[in-house]
Amino acid sequence: MSMPARPLRAVPDADEFDTRAAAAVARARSWLPSIDDRAFDCYLGHVVHKIAPTSEADPVAILGSLICAAGVHLGDGAYVRAGDDVHPLLVWPMVIGHTNTGKKGSSWSAAKRLIAEADGDFAVNNVKSGLTSGEGLAQRFALGDESDPDAAPPDLRLLAFENEWGGVMAKMKREGNSLSQILRAAWEGGDLSTLTVNARVAPKSHVGVLAHITPKEFRTKLSEADMAGGTYNRFLPLAVAWSQALPDSQGADPGMTLSLAAGLADRLDAGGRLGLLDFADDARGLWRELYLEFNTDAHQEPVASFVSRALPYCKRIAGIHAALDGTHEIGLAHLDAAAALVRYSIDSARALFLDTATPAKLLAWITEAGPDGRTRKDITKDYFGGNKPAEHITALLDQLIDADRIRRELRKPAGGKGRPTEVYIATADHDPTNHTN
Template identity: 70%
Template sequence: MTRTHPPTGVSDVDVPVTTGAFEAKAAAAVARARAWLPAVDDAVFGCYLGDLVGQLAPTSEADPIAIYASLLAFAGVHLGQSPHVRAGDDPHPLLVWPLIIGDTATGKKGTSWSAAKRVIADADADFAAANIKGGLTSGEGLAQRFALDKDGEPPEDLRLLALEPEWGGVMAKMRREGNSLSAILRQAWEGGDLSTLTVNARIAPQSHVAILAHITPKEFKDRLSDADMAGGTYNRFLPLAVAWSNALPDTTGADPGLVCSLAADLADRLATGASLGALELAEDARGLWRDLYLEFNTGDHHAKVAQFVSRALPYTKRVAGIHAALDGTPVIGTDHLTAAAALIRYAIDTACTLFTSTINPAKLAAWIAEAGEAGRTRKDITTGFFGGNTHRDDIEAVLTQLIDAGTITRSSRRPDSGKGRSIEIYTARGQPQN
């Protein structure tokens, strides 16, 4: 079953000021914020972590997908190096790198981490204090975190959750000449050797790194070059589109008793899962795995989307492995695979939304028509309909298409101040012009 997001196009002025006006306006605002998101399959939440998020989400304004992905990244790194899956000849650690993509104002990315962190900190306060760090700047710096000491001994704890709430800044650093962070990150995703051969060589034969990154849609699209994709760093990430989910001006978050109970259960599951070794597919899950093999190995995708699809299969096993480990079993069942595959599909759909044109001209025309003779300004269209997530050239192209088809008209008027640029007004055909 899929849950589709509410349609866009409801303006504040459409809501009368009556009893329940706040709720109606808030629902309209949330709907606009979520209009650009792809549909998410409820199967994503058909697992232990999904149930946990289901208990947290009603008291948070964050997208459940963002809370879920934050806990998934944490669980994978906390479980350590012992539980793992195999994809072909390669062993894969249970490391997941979510790239949480949402607007600055309405993405609620930080809010999602706040909700997840309350459970994480209660489940393992020492880990939260010592093993969750930010500030990725160079490959050498990351390698140093895992380097052998003067006696040839590795750090006692090889686990690191790199939390990067401003991933755009990290992207900028990676593109500087001589910066080795991209190359080191590719090795870190494998859970392996981060040793460097620079002048100040570092021997770091083992690592266990998860990355939880936040960025806006526009910044990600603007900063991501073809060279970045060709390098292979970004096919290690799971791009996940998120947005405001609930308008809760008076919320104080989940009840402390609930958080304590959820954290205690999570801590027990992490301890049990960490003792597991190789995780194998259950016999009754092999048919589904073959279906997923064909699904994720075929399809004609945009070049940038194809990069994200390229690691869909091993990522499905990694996520399914985390679900199995948290259930305390070395056997990956059909339910684990189903939930994992649903998340991977959402990541692929997010990439499609970001990198391919998904503008529906008829939907935009209907939204403009709703405004009647007042019409919609270019700013209304850019921020109100598209949520600021669509490039101006793409917006201009669809507006021109509608004008050429005779569906809408374009006019202009001077600002009320009489100064500055004229304001573009778009109205449905047949409406009086301003």
């Protein structure tokens, strides 16, 4: 017996699809901070503007990926200084986006396609995945037993692309794993030698890391010890999301990709031989302002620990922009673009840890309770459903207290015995039931 034919499903017309797709993209991007367009006022930013219309990836994710790759490709032949310290042009973006709507993989696909066209050998030989142990990473740069002790491996450059950074985090937590320690040394562009039983002599390295992770996984797997250890302040957090719906896209036009890649290849080749990069006269005033801005400890934990290297990152990124423009001088435009991206990274850390959408909603809920306020238990169980870690709730409440939106009280139990109850009440200035304003 033949089965009755199923009725055809209604297919949305183009206008309906566009409306629904735009709403879906808007929801995906609702957690992101805003970005200053000046972050794209650089050579790589102009490249991103060319390829972004053909990708669903967040333009800032493509930009961060290209900056990372460019810094690795330039090698140690171009660098900046901070006091007595030499800083290689290494930038380690941590691309943070949700599983389905982050489009993290799409951002790397767009960037890698361009990199592969610009330098196929680099894409094959210098871009690797699979960080597991500190010893394994150090071995990549180790000198052979019979080598000249003053010699370095023929190619110091390595871009470690890790699209499942949560797995790397789990490996770093294993007892005896030295990956965190080696990564901290690698960010300095320095000596990865180990003094274990199987000692390795690895006097130089030039390692970039491009990490992908979801917000929930990062928050869940991160511990206070991880932040205190200093590994994660080596990363540049970038919150990302789906930028547009392109169900029929086949990527960038091959001719355009080849043209962009040829220009990038020329700039990478010239920039890698520039040596020391320093500020042009027109950039020194802005650098002094940024020196104070990024040195100010105005962030709550754990944001403060995550973004404590904002200042050197600003100089490194500006150095990459200058090198790709073929100049020893870091100009005002280079520094301005770098600062805009670093500010976005700081705001990304806030969005990750402090949940910038939640404070306003939480404040409204606390305000509804009037002078009775909401207890810590109310907030944990009733508002968050017991699904948010205690340290994150504390950070949100501290954020509202610091902004003078709420106050904290300790109330004695009705019977006078037992521990006092922690209560949060909207301040008079923000309580709509207060008519004295």
